[in-house]
Amino acid sequence: MWTKESLHEFIREKMGDYLFIVVSNREPYVHLYKKGKIEYIRGAGGVVTALDPVMQACRGLWVVNGSGEADRKVTDGQGKIAVPPDNPSYTLKRIWLTKEEENGYYYGYSNEAIWPLCHMAFQRPVFRSEDWEYYQQVNKKFAKAIMDEVGDKKAFIWIQDYHFCLLPKYLKEMAPNQLIIAHFWHIPWPGYEAFSICPQRKEILDGLLANDLLGFHIRCHCDNFFSAVDREIESKIDRERFSVVRGGHETIIRPYPISVDFQGISSVVESQKVAQAMDALKEEFQLSGCRLLLGIDRIDYTKGIPERMAGIDRLLEKHPEYKEKIVFLQVGEISRLHIPRYKALNDEINALVEQINWKHSTGMWKPIIMIRRHMSFSELLALNRLCDVAVVSSLHDGMNLVAKEFVSSRVDNQGVLVLSEFTGASRELTDAILINPFDRDQVAEGLFTALELSAEDAQKRMVKMRNIVELNNIFRWAGKAISELLKFEFKE
Numbered sequence: 001m002w003t004k005e006s007l008h009e010f011i012r013e014k015m016g017d018y019l020f021i022v023v024s025n026r027e028p029y030v031h032l033y034k035k036g037k038i039e040y041i042r043g044a045g046g047v048v049t050a051l052d053p054v055m056q057a058c059r060g061l062w063v064v065n066g067s068g069e070a071d072r073k074v075t076d077g078q079g080k081i082a083v084p085p086d087n088p089s090y091t092l093k094r095i096w097l098t099k100e101e102e103n104g105y106y107y108g109y110s111n112e113a114i115w116p117l118c119h120m121a122f123q124r125p126v127f128r129s130e131d132w133e134y135y136q137q138v139n140k141k142f143a144k145a146i147m148d149e150v151g152d153k154k155a156f157i158w159i160q161d162y163h164f165c166l167l168p169k170y171l172k173e174m175a176p177n178q179l180i181i182a183h184f185w186h187i188p189w190p191g192y193e194a195f196s197i198c199p200q201r202k203e204i205l206d207g208l209l210a211n212d213l214l215g216f217h218i219r220c221h222c223d224n225f226f227s228a229v230d231r232e233i234e235s236k237i238d239r240e241r242f243s244v245v246r247g248g249h250e251t252i253i254r255p256y257p258i259s260v261d262f263q264g265i266s267s268v269v270e271s272q273k274v275a276q277a278m279d280a281l282k283e284e285f286q287l288s289g290c291r292l293l294l295g296i297d298r299i300d301y302t303k304g305i306p307e308r309m310a311g312i313d314r315l316l317e318k319h320p321e322y323k324e325k326i327v328f329l330q331v332g333e334i335s336r337l338h339i340p341r342y343k344a345l346n347d348e349i350n351a352l353v354e355q356i357n358w359k360h361s362t363g364m365w366k367p368i369i370m371i372r373r374h375m376s377f378s379e380l381l382a383l384n385r386l387c388d389v390a391v392v393s394s395l396h397d398g399m400n401l402v403a404k405e406f407v408s409s410r411v412d413n414q415g416v417l418v419l420s421e422f423t424g425a426s427r428e429l430t431d432a433i434l435i436n437p438f439d440r441d442q443v444a445e446g447l448f449t450a451l452e453l454s455a456e457d458a459q460k461r462m463v464k465m466r467n468i469v470e471l472n473n474i475f476r477w478a479g480k481a482i483s484e485l486l487k488f489e490f491k492e
Ligand code: GDG
Pocket: 042, 043, 044, 045, 046, 047, 049, 050, 186, 187, 258, 296, 297, 298, 331, 332, 333, 334, 374, 375, 376, 377, 380, 397, 398, 399, 400, 401, 402, 403, 405
């Protein structure tokens, strides 16, 4: 079984003197001012959750967009800082973006064009040529910063996600023989008809085909990518090797289902810190006496939060006997609020909570509690431990690590997972109660089934899911992708 230690040993043995550089937009540690003092928080989001334990094992350099208000204060002249701040094991290099760059590259092209383009959430993408300009500019800026680090050495570069479609191409243009590049696409890749509306589709494919290795979570996303290449780019698709050859360069395409640090989570969950957090949260939200249903998400329209609330509403309509017996707690970190669609979603969620609570409340009891404040990782794990049912109702999701974190937290083998069939995770976690979030009756039915499940059945399901996540942990994900990367040879 892959572990943090075996991954570390593997990298140390195989990578020799080559540099190992990971690139992502979001950073794992964000420095902020709190009451005049500098503090740090863990960034919310799947990419950093997955990559931080990998980097702690690999000890490389992680290049990110520096986004915290106190980030510059704690870094050296090259934007570098050793992290995790309490027990450093790798280096973070922060790239500084101007407001215009952040707006065009991050909010604009990445999150108003590519994000809705790739998710079947029926949100229309917005393609603005000026956002595309900034997207190119920022990809170039990252390429330059990476090459400043690489110099004349050889390096393995591992790019994360949809913010950097053009980065592999820019890097290969700058240093054709020094770099071996892999790219992991954390979100779904859409079917061809959906993808074909993108005005920059050829440039995006052209950028991604500069990678030596391109990973998706599941086979279906790889197949969709092949269809796009087939229809748009003159190339040879080799179904046998599962690769694309274009202009003499081959890009290997592979599915790697991402995961979490199962062992790490299982041990933190049993710590004193989590036990204290469980007590404090029970007290703060008066959780004793009710069965707890839980949702943890970045507030995003792909996560199906209104659909989940509609399901709670329907459950209480159909089964009023559950009034005063259950409470649904939603943790929601605000994200991308500068984008109007996210602001509207936030308002929609607030209105729904108000309306459903008003409709069903009795005396002191209300069915929904919404938590807006930032929660530490121990608090999130404490909630995972406290709840009876975890609800993941994404309309479309590459993988969904919240589901895997929940399973990893349940060292007691209890708790039931209600999971959308449109998540990558539903392919592995088949012992969850699977739902179609677009169907409010089905969501309510799924919640009801979860609440009614016998303890014995729930335990059987949880044990099976824990075995799957334990074996297919994040170190296996990284180990498999890096093993593939190591098969490539640097050109002379
Ligand atoms: C992308 C893909 C894919 C969530 N809310 C809060 C919070 N979180 C943490 C969770 C979890 C992470 O953020 C979310 O991970 P997901 O995987 O569920 O989702 P995305 O951020 O959309 O990630 C996704 C992933 O990349 C990895 O490849 O699985 O499909 O969309 O760790 O615990 N953390 C805090 N407060 C919150 O309110 N502190």
